[in-house]
Amino acid sequence: MQAEQLVEFVQEQLEDIKARDIITLNVAEKASFTDYMMICSGNSSRHVKSIAENLNTAMKAENMKPIGIEGTDVGEWALIDLGDVIVHVMTDDTRDLYQIEKLWTDE
Helix, strand or coil, X not given: CCHHHHHHHHHHHHHHCCCEEEEEEECCCCCCCCCEEEEEEECCHHHHHHHHHHHHHHHHHCXXXXXXXXXXXXXXXXXXXXXXXXXXXXXXHHHHHHCHHHHHCCC
16 A cells, blocks of 8 residues: 555544544655654543544555554553654544654744
């Protein structure tokens, strides 16, 4: 799956599980380890875990295994590494604290 197709697939999966405030950042010019970062919020730690687990399940159903998944034990912030796309799922408080979007944009 091409990077753009993967972004669309992930977007659909995140919307299906009711992830909020989904943004996609093209970081290909700024990072050597991925082309896109997707950031979204979950309503609670349980929701963050569910989003990460459901995305993992959806990827496996498409015969694509994530490179790695971190943070599902606590649920404040989960990271799903899909190679060309890295997905960050956070609670609102964690997202406000780290403001990861600002790290990767010119704003």
